[in-house]
Amino acid sequence: MLKHICSYGYMVLMLFFLSACASKKKFAETNKIYEKQVEQLAEVIKQPLPTPQHMASAGLPSPGVEGQRKDFEWVGTVNFNMRKPNFVILHHTAQDSIQQTLRTFTLERTQVSAHYIIDKEGKVYQLLNDYLRAWHAGNGRWGSVTDMNSASIGVEMDNNGVEPYTEPQINNLLVLLDTLKANYKIPSENFIGHGDIAPGRKVDPGINFPWKRLAEKGFGLWYDDVLQAPPTTFNPLDGLRILGYDTRNASAAILAFKRHFIPEETTEEWTPFALSVLYNLYIKKTTL
Structure with missing residues (x-):
């Protein structure tokens, strides 16, 4: 019995190993492309001055024969890190x-x-x-x-x-x-x-x-269990904008808000509950 269990375990390990190897082989080519593109980006970062093409598109005179503008000097700061x-x-x-x-x-x-x-x-x-x-x-x-x-x-x-x-x-x-x-x-x-x-x-x-x-x-944000109705002066579109929503399409913004916080409501109409949820989140956001 023990022999059969060990044999089965060995087979499982081999299948896992073969699967992992197959996955690596399958994406080996795209992994190489990734590495090449990263190297190309590193070369771009090393360049201290804008390229002539970028300068021309910005309406600036092209660099001189040495590749440097006389009125443009690179002075590398020591205070930086990755974005x-x-x-x-x-x-x-x-x-x-x-x-x-x-x-x-x-x-x-x-x-x-x-x-x-x-x-x-x-x-x-x-x-x-x-x-x-x-x-x-x-x-x-x-x-x-x-x-x-x-x-x-x-x-x-x-x-x-x-x-x-x-x-x-x-x-x-x-x-x-x-x-x-x-x-x-x-x-x-x-x-x-x-x-x-x-x-x-x-x-x-x-x-x-x-x-x-x-x-x-x-x-992420979430609303409290106990909610209060917003004041009559509360503008729900202002509340959505404060949260971050793009309200240029008001209906779409309302549906996006509801999909995140009140998925059981599927219309763009404001219900008392939805307004209370929005107001609660608005208060949270403005007091962060």
Whole structure:
């Protein structure tokens, strides 16, 4: 009996090893491309002066024969470090499997990417260094930030947008978010969804995402159990803007807010409860 158990265990380990090797081999080519692009970016950072093309586009005279403008001098400061992300944007992949998503994010023609993907079993895939700019947020904005890709880390959840999230996914998401928050001092209120920054265009991570559970761990805002009605002078669109929502399309902003905080309400009409929730969050945001 023991012999059979040991044999079975050996087979499981071998299958795991072979699977891991196959995965590495499958993405070996894209990993090489990633490394090459990082090297190219490093070379760009080393250049002290704007390139002639950039200067010409800005209406500036081109450098002289030595490649330096006489009225332009480089003096390297000693006070700098890497730019750091200040937001985490949560998504669902809206695809059928983790392998489909990995393929999508490693094809140049798709022009989409993220920093992390978490599959249904809770495995975390990192696709990009946190300091690099992934293409996950698209044409989104939050408050005064109009280039969310440059200010955020994108985390994709392996989910088709309809099914519930799994416990291993959420558990490991919480671990990842705790690490990101600690590493980059990301404010609690800056953990938001793709649907929040792109109302009317995106809905992820969807109505099944456990925002309250995340907020209880310090990732995102949530409203109190005891609410009060807002004063009659309270303008709900102002409240949405203070939270960060783009209200140029008011209906879309209201639906995005409700999808995050009150998913059982599916219309753009303000109910007394929805107004009380918004007012509570507005007070929280303005007193941070």
